[in-house]
Amino acid sequence: MPQRYIAHLDMDAFYASVELLRYPQLRGQPVVVGGRRRAAQNDAADSVIPKLREYSGRGVITTATYEARALGVHSGMGLMKAAKLAPDALLLPADFDQYRRCSRLFKDAVRAIALQIEDRGIDEIYVDLTEPVMAAAAEGAPDPWARARSIAVDLQRAVREATGLSCSIGITPNKLLSKIASELEKPGGITVLREADIAPRIWPLIVNKINGIGPKAGAQLATLGIRTIGELAQADPALLITHFGKSYGAWLFDAAHGRDERPVVTYSEPKSISRETTFEHDLHPVRDREQLSRIFTDLCVRVAGDLQRKGYAGKTIGLKLRYDNFKTVTRDCTLDAPTQDAAAIRRAAGECLKRVPLDRRIRLLGVRVGALRKPGVQTRDDTPASAAHTPGLFD
């Protein structure tokens, strides 16, 4: 594989930083974003920002400022638990519309400099800088890595000018390493790593820094005495394969050595669209039947709205249900033809519901539509039989 120059750009504490643009007086204080939607906010700038200790109810931290992280709270942590660690931290509700607007702004700013962008969600992207770096080399730039770094400086400036926000950038020969590198000098850093930097910079890190090694795999590696990426790189690949299977075991070994040939993918179609909700309090399948039914229908209406707005229809309807003990079950069924109709989705999901045991309280309900297609673009298989009888020019 020829030499590539891949950047990973990660916005710093994104949601919280967007909120600080709106509430600049909170800068320097511990602030977390999360919890339930704000109830029809009146004049936000004048109202008093609640503290974490005043919060009660379900919910997790979505983002914490670096000041809040210093107190031990982090994203994904339950708010009630976070309130014990940082009772005086300020709590702001999430405003996803605003985050999406900022996301679009920063991505457009990057796109004005480099075209090969892979979207990785609202606050991060990969950028393939190989072409611009090679173009500079052709014009006699001495060190391509220095050129890559200077492009990163340009990217950071463009993002700041477009949004007022800072980001961190990692540049390495591939996505796997760049993702790790962008975290090394947060916030606001640029980290360039070449082949020779893998051993000194990557190997001392714990295995969970690798994108794709989560809590489960990390714990299982720990039982084998493997905690750092370096230890993983020195492990016997055969041992990894016996514990993790042929595919994942081999991948673990390659990843530890910094090998990754995945391309930067600039376009992809969604595979599924879903809506789910966790209730304020667990609901009883019989006693709260009416409320559950209303919520269920509402989820179907919302998912149908999403499908219609984005121009998709789907053939596989899925139901997700989480019990009070956090056990989650899913059921799905496949229709004869794709749909984007709320009533059809509700019927199919209702059939799925009949197949799950309703013997305990329910915490979460979700509806998903998969096997998506663009209904406008019909393949032969999608053509409804009735289309043959559609009145036409000669009827």
Add this chain to the structure above:
DNA sequence: TCTGGGGTCCTAGGACCC
């Protein structure tokens, strides 16, 4: 008063077809 909401990908077994 532990544990959100939106996704992707993988595995594994069974049905069904050739």
Add this chain to the structure above:
DNA sequence: TCTGGGGTCCTAGGACCC
């Protein structure tokens, strides 16, 4: 009567990520 493969679709669960 016994016994092949391979391929695709469907379903359920789980790991992981942002």
